Amino acid sequence: MSTYTLPFEKPILELETKLEELQTFSEDQSIDVSVEIERMQEKIRETRSEIYSNLTAWQKVQIARHPRRPYTQDYIEDITSDFIELHGDRLYADDQALIGGFVTIQGKRLMLIGTQKGRDTKSNLKCNFGCAYPEGYRKALRLMRLAAKHNLPIITLIDTPGAFPGIESEERHMAEAIAVNLREMFSLPVPIIAIVIGEGGSGGALGIGVGNRLLVLEHAYYSVISPEGCAAILWKDRAYADKAAEAMKITAQNLLAAKLVDAIIPEPIGGAHGDRKTMSATLKRHLLKHLRRVEKLSPTELKEDRYEKFRVMGEFREQQLVPEPLLPS
Amino acid sequence: MALFGKKNYSTVKVRKHDIPDGLWIKCVACNEIIFKQELDKAHGVCPKCDHHFQLSRKERLDLLAEEDTFEEWDRELYSVDTLGFTGSASYASKLESNIKKTGYKEAVTCGQAHMGKHRVGMAIMDFRFLGASMGSVVGEKITRLFERAMEKKLPAVIFSASGGARMYEGMLSLMQMAKTSGAVERHHGAGLPYISVLTHPTMAGVMASYATLGDVIIAEPDALIGFAGPRVIKETTQQDLPEGFQKPEFLLKHGLLDMVTHRKDLKQTIIGLLDYMNTPPQEQEESSR
Numbered sequence: 001m002s003t004y005t006l007p008f009e010k011p012i013l014e015l016e017t018k019l020e021e022l023q024t025f026s027e028d029q030s031i032d033v034s035v036e037i038e039r040m041q042e043k044i045r046e047t048r049s050e051i052y053s054n055l056t057a058w059q060k061v062q063i064a065r066h067p068r069r070p071y072t073q074d075y076i077e078d079i080t081s082d083f084i085e086l087h088g089d090r091l092y093a094d095d096q097a098l099i100g101g102f103v104t105i106q107g108k109r110l111m112l113i114g115t116q117k118g119r120d121t122k123s124n125l126k127c128n129f130g131c132a133y134p135e136g137y138r139k140a141l142r143l144m145r146l147a148a149k150h151n152l153p154i155i156t157l158i159d160t161p162g163a164f165p166g167i168e169s170e171e172r173h174m175a176e177a178i179a180v181n182l183r184e185m186f187s188l189p190v191p192i193i194a195i196v197i198g199e200g201g202s203g204g205a206l207g208i209g210v211g212n213r214l215l216v217l218e219h220a221y222y223s224v225i226s227p228e229g230c231a232a233i234l235w236k237d238r239a240y241a242d243k244a245a246e247a248m249k250i251t252a253q254n255l256l257a258a259k260l261v262d263a264i265i266p267e268p269i270g271g272a273h274g275d276r277k278t279m280s281a282t283l284k285r286h287l288l289k290h291l292r293r294v295e296k297l298s299p300t301e302l303k304e305d306r307y308e309k310f311r312v313m314g315e316f317r318e319q320q321l322v323p324e325p326l327l328p329s
Numbered sequence: 330m331a332l333f334g335k336k337n338y339s340t341v342k343v344r345k346h347d348i349p350d351g352l353w354i355k356c357v358a359c360n361e362i363i364f365k366q367e368l369d370k371a372h373g374v375c376p377k378c379d380h381h382f383q384l385s386r387k388e389r390l391d392l393l394a395e396e397d398t399f400e401e402w403d404r405e406l407y408s409v410d411t412l413g414f415t416g417s418a419s420y421a422s423k424l425e426s427n428i429k430k431t432g433y434k435e436a437v438t439c440g441q442a443h444m445g446k447h448r449v450g451m452a453i454m455d456f457r458f459l460g461a462s463m464g465s466v467v468g469e470k471i472t473r474l475f476e477r478a479m480e481k482k483l484p485a486v487i488f489s490a491s492g493g494a495r496m497y498e499g500m501l502s503l504m505q506m507a508k509t510s511g512a513v514e515r516h517h518g519a520g521l522p523y524i525s526v527l528t529h530p531t532m533a534g535v536m537a538s539y540a541t542l543g544d545v546i547i548a549e550p551d552a553l554i555g556f557a558g559p560r561v562i563k564e565t566t567q568q569d570l571p572e573g574f575q576k577p578e579f580l581l582k583h584g585l586l587d588m589v590t591h592r593k594d595l596k597q598t599i600i601g602l603l604d605y606m607n608t609p610p611q612e613q614e615e616s617s618r
């Protein structure tokens with residue numbers, strides 16, 4: 001696995017290098033430096049905690065895109081005891097950027113659907129860098145309907161830069177595939193929990209994102225357009241992506257404050273990419289907790305709950321027409 | 330989500346003594362000089378080459394609704410700058426200048442009107458207002474349109490045009506896609522007809538929500554219709570775009586559209602469709618007897 005360091009993680013890396021040197025030195029020379037080592041480890045913890053508690057929106061975007069960040073497949077491996085993958089949209093193809101199937105989590109049978117990224121060239125070719133085609137969204141809908149038929153709750157894991165903008169996407173009607181998913185997800189009589197685990201890239205994320213609960217990982221982001229895309233349009237320069245990320249208020253914390261998500265799932269200090277095991281365990285705990293709550297709702301209540309949840313999203317001013325008094329008072 | 334800044338037509342002022350009070354227009358499609366009055370009479374269709382220009386809300390209403398039947402809904406909704414968006418220009422100032430420019434408070438006008446004998450819930454989007462991008466107000470008005478149409482058991486007819494989501498409202502704007510689609514689902518579930526008319530251009534967030542959810546989807550000729558903007562696709566894929574890409578004929582061939590309809594036939598086509606799909610309640614009762 002590549003050792004990929006984010007620019008703002010450099011101080012941590014430097015300390016870690018020093019620590020390694022110290023350890024090697026003590027082994028080679030048989031000198032006890034355990035006090036120094038302990039001090040160094042403490043310093044690393046402090047530095048990491050310091051950096052990770054003061055992240056900018058743009059730094060969070062970089063964490064969300066970290067190549068070692070756990071992906072859908074990783075969570076499936078870590079938190080399920082059984083996974084039967086189901087393939088294809090029965091219309092055109094099987095899209096490996098959007099995968100899904102039956103899973104068992106702590107004895108609970110569910111349908112899990114998620115966008116999948118790759119870590120190397122081969123896997124990225126297979127799953128198109130996590131950018132699904134229309135057939136991905138249509139497969140997702142097929143699986144969600146299957147879940148509804150057999151009364152299984154649906155979990156969706158969202159991690160995509162966006163739906164793929166290509167010629168074929170238009171020929172096979174990406175817009176229609178996403179729109180139909182949005183409409184149909186409102187009609188499903190089973191609980192739906194959507195979790196943004198990394199990148200929540202616009203319509204491509206929302207296309208599997210209409211849930212009774214919307215959860216987001218601490219350093220994940222969810223945005224109407226990529227920061228680079230926004231910068232290109234509004235600042236005429238992609239280099240202003242950091243400003244765009246800040247302005248659009250895309251972080252988990254921003255979204256919770258705006259009441260657009262229900263809860264934040266905390267990441268280990270240093271981010272999910274630093275400690276996959278802890279991250280998976282935390283995600284599993286939160287997922288089951290929220291699932292228990294929505295499972296109490298009847299099919300009708302579930303649909304009502306989902307409608308009301310999105311119905312109130314929107315900020316505007318409505319000026320009531322005040323009738324003029326007939327006579328000056 | 331690109332904004333379409335390109336003007337739809339350029340106006341050419343001709344010297345006064347040649348044509349008194351004459352305003353002529355050069356057609357962007359055929360380059361012919363056409364008389365503005367003639368263009369207006371043809372509801373914005375070039376008399377030389379049939380190119381469909383964008384219509385204003387009033388022109389669209391005059392073309393489609395029976396005279397004096399339009400009753401506006403939710404007129405007093407204003408957008409607010411919740412994010413305090415400071416980009417190259419502030420959202421607040423953009424809103425102000427667009428309200429001044431268009432004389433409208435937002436990018437969509439909704440209400441009820443008669444089309445033939447059918448009373449319908451109608452929405453007309455106006456590209457001139459911030460590229461008719463969908464923010465909270467557009468999303469709310471479209472949602473209310475479907476909700477109200479459901480209460481009144483009316484069909485919905487929407488004339489879409491949009492560059493996509495409104496970036497200035499961040500995630501609130503993306504969520505309007507879900508909100509409006511949820512409202513379509515309820516209206517749809519009530520068995521009511523929805524006709525979606527795609528005009529130039531209908532893209533991204535609006536296209537990936539209510540605009541593609543019509544029982545029948547009609548496109549006007551010359552409209553650009555799609556999910557991603559052509560420039561984004563070109564940049565991402567480094568491929569040349571096929572001839573007529575994202576144009577109505579292309580989309581008809583690829584199975585998205587029910588039909589491409591010339592503007593002169595649009596009203597009759599919609600009425601004809603509603604004759605099949607919009608059975609008034611009393612007739613329903615009779616036929617079930």
Ligand SMILES: [Zn+2]
Binds near residue numbers: 356357358361378380
């Ligand atoms: Zn012409």
